[in-house]
Amino acid sequence: MEKKNKYSIIIPTYNERLNIAIVIYLIFKYLREFDFEIIIVDDGSPDGTQDIIQQLRQVYGEERILLRARPKKLGLGTAYCHGLRYASGDFVVIMDADLSHHPKYLPSFIRKQIETGASIVTGTRYVKNGGVHGWNLLRKLTSRGANVLAQTLLWPGVSDLTGSFRLYKKSVLEDIISSVVSKGYVFQMEMIVRATRKGYHIEEVPITFVDRVFGSSKLGGSEIVEYLKGLIYLLLTT
Ligand SMILES: Nc1nc2c(ncn2[C@@H]2O[C@H](COP(=O)(O)OP(=O)(O)O[C@H]3O[C@H](CO)[C@@H](O)[C@H](O)[C@@H]3O)[C@@H](O)[C@H]2O)c(=O)[nH]1
Numbered sequence: 001m002e003k004k005n006k007y008s009i010i011i012p013t014y015n016e017r018l019n020i021a022i023v024i025y026l027i028f029k030y031l032r033e034f035d036f037e038i039i040i041v042d043d044g045s046p047d048g049t050q051d052i053i054q055q056l057r058q059v060y061g062e063e064r065i066l067l068r069a070r071p072k073k074l075g076l077g078t079a080y081c082h083g084l085r086y087a088s089g090d091f092v093v094i095m096d097a098d099l100s101h102h103p104k105y106l107p108s109f110i111r112k113q114i115e116t117g118a119s120i121v122t123g124t125r126y127v128k129n130g131g132v133h134g135w136n137l138l139r140k141l142t143s144r145g146a147n148v149l150a151q152t153l154l155w156p157g158v159s160d161l162t163g164s165f166r167l168y169k170k171s172v173l174e175d176i177i178s179s180v181v182s183k184g185y186v187f188q189m190e191m192i193v194r195a196t197r198k199g200y201h202i203e204e205v206p207i208t209f210v211d212r213v214f215g216s217s218k219l220g221g222s223e224i225v226e227y228l229k230g231l232i233y234l235l236l237t238t
């Protein structure tokens, strides 16, 4: 019998106590037919996220949900690298913990990869059937502007550069991640730009990003400055 692929789902968390149980419930619901593990990288959330995760591990099985905590908030980029070290799957999915990345899309990422043999399947808001729900005008304009600016300067051939809901072949993720220098939110953009420059086969699936109901975004003004610095860096180095 053919070996079943295993999927490692890496979820970075910082103060996601109110969201994480729902996300995990939905992942188990939508990936019933698949072999997967969930790796949570929590950065010492003061709201008790880790206590909830420990309880969920008892419910779903300690081998299905791994908690790989770090002592303090160290940023998204390094959180993914940290989680990847513990991934035992053939494929890695990266997604947010706050339901902005709905687990109902996971089967479409997997199906797309199987149909096309792609190395990366990336969720996109900026195609037909994709979108954003719940953001105010400023946040919509910031995200759209960031994408348009990056598209114009970098020509990556991918419609949503800053989105972070993605599936990677693990070997491909390991290859790209080793050359990425960005640590915060700009990490996502650097990953996909480097992947296109290396010629990896990338496919897109439409997603609707729904703004979180519980808690608040950790993206602040300083991240926008970091984004612009990252964009210039990529322009000069890729
Ligand atoms: N471990 C860890 N997790 C973090 C950190 N900062 C944020 N997170 C976690 O990373 C996820 C995304 O953080 P949010 O604060 O919810 O980000 P956002 O503003 O909704 O931004 C999202 O959309 C952007 C594109 O519009 C994306 O660029 C971004 O990656 C993210 O998906 C959440 O699960 C959050 O708990 C950190 O320093 N450490």
Ligand SMILES: [Mg+2]
Residues within 6 Å of the ligand: 096, 098, 100, 212, 217
């Ligand atoms: Mg969010």
